[in-house]
Amino acid sequence: MDRRRLARASRREVEPPPEAPAIEPAADDGPTLARRADDPLTERNVLALQGATGNRAVSAMIGREPQTKDAPAGGDTAKFDLDWYAAVTGKRWEDAVRLAMHPVGEMGARLGALSLEEISAFCAQAGRMGAEALAVFMVAEGVRLRKLDALFQAALAAEQWDKVVTYLDGYAGADLLAKARLVKAKGDPKLAAAAAAAAALWPDDNHRIRRTLAFIAVEGLTGAAVRPAVSSGVTGGTKEAAVKVPETGGSVTFSKGVSDGGSSDLYGLTYTGADAQKTGWVQFISRNIEKLDDTGKSLGFYVGTWTPKGQSARDFSTSAAPVWFLDTLSDQAPFYEASSKAADGGRGLSDASPTKTAMYDLPAGRADLVAPLFTDPAVKSVSSRALFDTYLVHEMQVLRHETIGVEYTFDKTQAAAGTDTAPKVTHTGGGTVAALPADRFKAMTARFPKFAYLPH
């Protein structure tokens, strides 16, 4: 920034911030995502609103707030401008923010004169300073977003994909998705070009821009289109207490002893809440077969493969080092409850409606593989186990996971009969998570490479 720009800037009026989008009130039992009229402008409230609606909306709102900081009476504009100039050119951003907290004259024009790089650094510093600089941060953020919008639109029009993705990286939340959709609107080949530019810029496929572009590419296969309303027809079952999902205001319930007519030993995972058709289950399965002697001591695990219907061979592993495979019948999306594109394609047993996404499962015990293990006289019993790690996902977010074990125990007589024994179903754990473990992400993208948008 040169001195002439500085002088011009100090004379200009602050541009009014854009209007904030309408904000839906939060559900009574849900997270405090929206700011009510009587909420104080606390850092927590602002950050919550920012997370839900993006910086643009918050910036607009803050821009309408009365200034709570008093400017020093009779301040010296020339001296302020010199101090401001020195702080900006010296990249002393904390000094610059502190000056902006007690401005002499309007700050908007001064902020507007900064380059995108400068205003971004200023905003980052103000953000780090927390509540004391919150008002300054949000005003500056409005300025930054207007600059960013202009540069992004110009790069998009010129199809300069390296610049497009670089500018995309300046957005967050709803703003980012909205801008990424503008790239998609130019056509799939252009979106692919942008994704390639992002991959060149950020080798880590976990980078949020890479994930965002990946999500936009398959967004049509992440919602109701692959979760058309369906009723499983299952009955019965014992439910555990529902667990809240704070991010969506919904809840998750585990149940077992569910009947589908073929068996009464199914387990179920039910998400109930708003936006259910954009919320679903990504399930991973690991299997092991353990040989045991007459004292229950392990004689080792079966080494080999199983081939589920419609899939390629999968390796059995051990309880201690499970190897995971994606568990879905769908041919178009990784979600358990997703439908298939093929007319004769499968769909996991599920309930889907605007307020509910439930899945039900019970694997086979594989008596055919268990029986030959009893040709070793030392083997007195065999446990055939399926371990499940099942993730609740909503659009680009991973919200929580549940771990479930299904165990079939055979003795020689039962194995010789060639039928499964009664399974023992256990809900072994679960909790809030924000990402898929790397091995499970790899298992998912091995079958659905385009669905690389979930954090991992």
Added chain:
Amino acid sequence: MGELSGTLRAGREAVAGAVVLAAEPGATDALASTRTAEDGAFSLSVPDGMLRVFARAGAGVAVGVATRTVEAPAEGRLDLDLEDHAALHPVSIVAEGDVPPELDLQLTPERIDGVDRDALALLHATVPGVTRPMLVTRPFGPARRVDLRMQGGSWILYSAYDLAPDARGAGSRHLAWRVERAEAEGGAELPPAAIGHALEVDRPLTVILRIVRLER
């Protein structure tokens, strides 16, 4: 430590791909193991002292076991022959009925003439690279038939296949193929074994397995 080398044969034929292991006499854990080459040759690095050498031949047409107790490394070269213990008999096993392409035949000996039970326990010794619990696993293939030369003795004959999706679909059923009846030439039904059926091999045989598909 010393080197114990030898060959495994089935009469005049070399036996390739067989597992050869060495264990202390009476033990069920292998001290060393290897596989025979195309010409039936093998070589094991073994500790000095008395050892039981045990060969498991399940990959070729001639199937069975061979064993000998040796003083290592003084014995030097060790030649094993499946027919040292029991004669090999041609046995054809034919699958009839609803036979899925994935269905395998599995066989393992419960008793081999001339091989003591302690030695036969080494069929179940853990050996790197060996994953099948039974000695022989062979697909029936398009001909729905497996032709072998089996050592004289008592064998367990087993065949089963389950097909189920991992994820449960609406109305999806678990399909299972099982041997409904196993019979020798002339229609005599084979008796049940601990699993599958018992097959006494003492002459040339043809066995017919009647396969049925079950829906669960």
